[in-house]
Amino acid sequence: MVAAVRVHKVGGPEVLTYEDITVPAPGPGQIRVKQHACGINFTDVYFRKGMYPPPGGLPFIVGSEAAGDVVEVGPGVSEFKRGDRVAYVAGPGCYTEERVLPADRAVKLPANISYEQAAAMMLKGLTVEYLLRRTFRVEKGMTVLIHAAAGGIGLIFCQWANDLGANVIGTVGSKDKAELARVHGCHHTILYREEDFAARVKEITGGKLCHAVYDSIGKDTFPASLDCIRPLGMFVSFGSASGQIEAFNINLLQTKGSLFATRPTLNTYAAKREDLLAMADELFAVVGSGAVKIPVSRKYALRDAAQAHRDLESRATTGSSILIP
Ligand SMILES: NC(=O)c1ccc[n+]([C@@H]2O[C@H](COP(=O)([O-])OP(=O)(O)OC[C@H]3O[C@@H](n4cnc5c(N)ncnc54)[C@H](OP(=O)(O)O)[C@@H]3O)[C@@H](O)[C@H]2O)c1
Secondary structure, X not given: OEEEEEEXXXXXXXXXXXXXXOOOOOOOOXXXXXXXXXXXXXXXXXXXXXXXXXXXXXXXXXXXXXXXEEEXXXXXXXXXXXXXXXXXXXXXXXXXXXEEEEHHHEEEOOOOOOHHXXXXXXXXXXHHHHHHHHHOOOOOOOEEEEOOOOOXXXXXXXXXXXXXXXXXXEEEOOHHHHHXXXXXXXXXXXXXXXXXXXXXXXXXXXXXXXXXXXXXXXHHHOOXXXXXXXXXXXXXXXXXXXXXXXXXXXXXXXXXXXXXXXXXXXXXXXOOHHHHHXXXXXXXXXXXXXXXXXXXEEEEXXXXXXXXXXXXXXXOOOOEEEEEO
């Protein structure tokens, strides 16, 4: 038996139940991993609340990213062996001391990246990779806006976009968060709980606006985010921390300047193994070179997962938080 955090009925943080579970032997194409650190993500909140249905139904183990050691390989697995250090995005199912997962979702962890760093960056860092390099390819001199710039995704995004030579504008919920975002490469910060962020973007860019806006807030920042985008620019809606954007008339994209809009997810971008490996290589390269640092702001014991969710949802956290099994 191993300890895990399961959800038996969806709801608030109190439904996260710390209990013992049995982990099966790995089947064909699977590996069993002893986990050393698990990432905490807003995605976990969506699953816990029932906004995303768990693929295997209830009960389910929360959590979508982790890092650890391979302890057993199933039939047909040749890429991994017992003792390999690995990290992965494979969810839900990560808030546990040990788990079984498809081998083709894991990547070998370079020696210069710790388990804790890996757990704090796989889902978030791979997401930033596709947002900046694939959904919209950010080039030197472009201007981009990222909401929640001091969050887990936000701090990685600011550093990476800065390293690419972009002019980075970030919205944040407090002055402390503004300072943190600036330290991590955000050139201009906007306190979007106090200021009209679209008006400030206009002012900062001298009316030229942004080539792309990356919006993970959803309901509260729509449609104002569209007013921050220059003609033919890109609206990337990649999350809904404040609730989902309601149905809207697509002609709005015409009136705002023939805009492009997309609602991407990492699952699609990393679905093919070769894409996952290429994205992980890029992420490990920017972290390895020091261009992107992975701030682990908070560490919680696995049994304290409910508190970790309360902190994340109350906007109390910055950077990445992890659970230690
Ligand atoms: N599509 C994908 O592939 C993908 C993958 C990973 C994550 N995501 C999305 O990326 C976003 C960031 O994820 P994360 O794990 O790094 O979280 P995070 O940014 O560390 O935390 C969420 C932040 O959103 C801001 N926020 C604004 N309104 C909020 C509200 N009503 N409730 C709670 N927070 C609010 C808060 O920052 P301020 O105080 O600064 O406002 C808060 O700290 C999430 O929306 C997540 O779903 C998408």
